[in-house]
Amino acid sequence: MRSLAILSIILYAFSGFSLASERKPHVLFVAIDDLNDYISPLDNHPGVKTPNFERLAKRSLNFANAHCAAPACHPSRVAIMTGVHPSSSGIYRNMFGAHGPRWRHESPMLEKAVVLSQHFRDHGYRSVGGGKIFHTLQWTPGDSQNDPDAWDDYRGDPNDPISKDWKRPKLMPDEKAGLGKGRPLGGGSQLFGAAPLDLPDEKTGDHMVVDWAIGEMKKEHPKPLFLAVGLFRPHIPWEVPQKWFEAHPLEKVKLPQHQEDDLKDAHNHGRTGWHKWVLANKQWKKFMQGYLASISYVDHQLGRLLDALDATPNMKDNTIIVVWSDHGFHIGEKGNWEKFALWDQTTRVPLFIHAPGVSKDGAKTRQPATLTDVYPTLCELVGLPIPKQCDGVSLVPQLKDPTTKRDRTSLTSFQFWGEKTPSHGVSDARYRYIKYGNGFEELYDLEADPHEFTNRAQDSSLSKVKARLVQAIPTDAAPIRAVPKDSPHHRANQKKKQD
């Protein structure tokens, strides 16, 4: 009798354990490339309607003051996927020519870092990914910094996850297109350009990645699922099917709020040549149309993911959702295009987190967050240990109560060309302070001046605010790293191997 009782206790304990593990929520982790705060829940461009982001905002906490760790694809993505901030790793900029996780050799801090998906896999999850999670581009086939070992499965070639899906942009000599010389990213190239695609959605890359993700959701889930979906639009080139352009007729397209002499009291980002070409060729509205068309296209893809989630009984109420973009984006604000700067416009990112039974869904918070906070947040939500490598701090207190004050600012770091040390930007709930590598300072009151038109770093009425924010600037930031030519993931070495 006694042994039977012990046996039933053991059985009970084991069944309890297995029930607990079955209850671990799935994770839907969606990365969007170059999506800024124009979407309607962040509301920084008049007239933009993104119904699926609104749907998402209703069922998650909207981190309306979240910032990337670095304003460029590669360093931002390595930072969120390892939890290691650029100021620790020294990875501040894009570094091309990799085939595999060369970042492990770019920075000694990253050599043994455990990738987020791998950490979940090590703790009982099935981790799968598709599309652009680590850095890669449409026009550089085989040049990707993904780590194939960090996943149970990856859609397609993990070292070339998007270039086969997204057809190369058409090349047309600029003179033939009626455009002047000096187009950024190479003459005759439409990489920096907007054009409707003569294709149905179904034949476009992100649609196919979402199809794959829906297939993954529909599978049986003996283990909880960590599903990473990387969407490439609205990254350039702004080429999506015609209907998304028709949703934004050129005559209704508004330019972003801007001031002609906005750089007068600000750091020069060194990319004004792009804007000069756009102005000289009267492309500003057309490119804004292309960016908005690409946002509507990606909003539609997000909606398809949410539809699929809701149609999957096993996942509907038991899935953590995280949606983020790798950095903000300029459409001519401050004479800048793309990213590679430290203003709020460049570093503020959409970040939505839903945690079943935990998050205050439908609310918005201005408490500052950095994307490196996502790794420890997910660990805390599902009860995993937080790896020592992580620089961020869990956002679970804000998920539970969005008014909970954070005792830290956001932190975004970047090294500008021609400067010897990195620059850093920090935000609290109201102010943004930037300390550049050349010593220049900027301070903005985003409540009074959301477009950062007036640099108040020398305004004595804000000296206390500045003194407080200066404390958040790293004093021991890692030096910038160079491409390690001896890495086995350096593409040139792989080419040699193949020859």
Ligand SMILES: [Ca+2]
């Ligand atoms: Ca990007």
